Amino acid sequence: MALATRLANLGTETAFAVSQAAAEWGSKGNRIFPFHLGDLNIPTSKNIVDAMNRAIADGKTGYCPGAGIPQLREALAANISKDRGLTYDASNVVIQPGGKPVITKFIQTIMNPGDEVLYPNPGYPIYESQIEYFGGIAKPYRYIATGTGFSIDIEQIKSLITPKTKAIVYNDLQNPNGAESTDAEREAIAEIAIANDLYVLSDEAYFEMRYEGKSKSIASLPGMAERTVILYTFSKKFAMTGWRLGAAIAPKEIADVISKLNTNDESCTTHFVQYGGVEAITGDQSATPVMLNTLKQRRDTALELLRQMPGVKVHTPEAGFYLFPDVTEAMANKGITDLGEFAEKALHATGVSFCTRRHFGRPQPGEKEQYIRLAFSGIDNSDISDGLKFMGEWIAE
Numbered sequence: 182m183a184l185a186t187r188l189a190n191l192g193t194e195t196a197f198a199v200s201q202a203a204a205e206w207g208s209k210g211n212r213i214f215p216f217h218l219g220d221l222n223i224p225t226s227k228n229i230v231d232a233m234n235r236a237i238a239d240g241k242t243g244y245c246p247g248a249g250i251p252q253l254r255e256a257l258a259a260n261i262s263k264d265r266g267l268t269y270d271a272s273n274v275v276i277q278p279g280g281k282p283v284i285t286k287f288i289q290t291i292m293n294p295g296d297e298v299l300y301p302n303p304g305y306p307i308y309e310s311q312i313e314y315f316g317g318i319a320k321p322y323r324y325i326a327t328g329t330g331f332s333i334d335i336e337q338i339k340s341l342i343t344p345k346t347k348a349i350v351y352n353d354l355q356n357p358n359g360a361e362s363t364d365a366e367r368e369a370i371a372e373i374a375i376a377n378d379l380y381v382l383s384d385e386a387y388f389e390m391r392y393e394g395k396s397k398s399i400a401s402l403p404g405m406a407e408r409t410v411i412l413y414t415f416s417k418k419f420a421m422t423g424w425r426l427g428a429a430i431a432p433k434e435i436a437d438v439i440s441k442l443n444t445n446d447e448s449c450t451t452h453f454v455q456y457g458g459v460e461a462i463t464g465d466q467s468a469t470p471v472m473l474n475t476l477k478q479r480r481d482t483a484l485e486l487l488r489q490m491p492g493v494k495v496h497t498p499e500a501g502f503y504l505f506p507d508v509t510e511a512m513a514n515k516g517i518t519d520l521g522e523f524a525e526k527a528l529h530a531t532g533v534s535f536c537t538r539r540h541f542g543r544p545q546p547g548e549k550e551q552y553i554r555l556a557f558s559g560i561d562n563s564d565i566s567d568g569l570k571f572m573g574e575w576i577a578e
Contacts, residue, residue, distance in 0.1 A: 192310030195540040203534035214568025216555040226468035232460035236453035248440040249276025280414030280427035296347040303541035331360040348380040354387040357554040358505040359498030387501040389418040479557040486569035502558040531571040
């Protein structure tokens with residue numbers, strides 16, 4: 182018997198493959214410094230945990246509405262509206278078992294087989310995977326290195342659009358490179374979407390994970406709310422990665438379809454978990470600034486040590502918990518030409534485990550620089566210090 186042919190188009194989140202390699206090396210008695218996976222080793226706030234436990238004790242263990250419990254939809258609509266200067270109500274909010282399902286359901290809702298969808302590369306690998314799995318044509322757009330980070334190649338995006346283009350995936354505060362759009366860049370993306378009648382998936386997973394500045398949503402720009410689906414997740418801001426709780430914030434006609442997909446896919450997001458989400462949105466917020474301060478200390482420690490490494494260049498992201506160093510010169514100094522080999526040798530020589538640019542999409546034509554991604558969300562400051570000192574010594578050899 183043969184399996185479905187479309188499975189050949191199904192990708193994966195490649196950071197988990199790096200986790201396996203690190204675990205195997207660690208099982209041999211080696212110390213591992215885990216910079217590879219964007220998980221948080223910071224516990225969920227007690228008030229959120231207590232709210233979930235109360236919900237279980239109160240019998241909230243059965244089915245609930247496929248679109249989510251009204252209390253959470255209403256709370257999230259009010260929160261999103263306030264933070265982004267928009268006007269949403271509960272009908273625009275569809276609760277999900279995590280942020281990731283929003284990608285899949287957005288694609289299923291707006292794309293037919295053969296349609297084109299533009300997506301960031303390097304970028305979160307599930308975008309490309311889901312576009313191709315559902316029969317679309319995934320068209321990557323690139324970033325250009327600047328003196329302070331990365332910017333989207335707007336001219337390339339314009340050149341990629343054809344009559345078959347249906348949507349663009351836009352990840353401001355980007356994973357893996359930490360890029361944040363300027364107002365001008367965000368407005369340029371909006372102008373392209375409106376001029377070509379495109380839907381936009383605005384992945385705002387790191388919207389609240391800021392150390393400096395203030396986040397803005399493309400949905401807030403004129404003419405964009407009616408064509409934009411916001412991906413919201415509780416995973417980052419509230420340290421709830423394993424809870425699997427998120428939401429699609431969408432125009433009502435799209436929200437209604439996503440709700441129907443919920444019923445087909447999982448019936449509903451776990452009932453009692455949603456009460457933890459209500460508490461996260463409406464309850465005591467004091468844990469978030471403490472977490473952000475911890476993450477900022479980790480970021481700054483990592484930046485200081487990376488900038489001491491010969492041949493390594495890295496910019497300072499104002500949000501998220503990823504660093505995207507350019508290691509082109511360091512690799513050349515080590516006599517290493519393959520990025521995968523560089524990562525493997527670094528792991529075996531120093532215990533430092535990280536993803537590379539290749540884990541975030543196939544390199545585009547003309548790429549010469551070599552990048553790695555370091556996540557500082559799941560590793561304590563002391564281990565960041567030890568691991569990157571070992572790595573710096575190895576690079577300097």
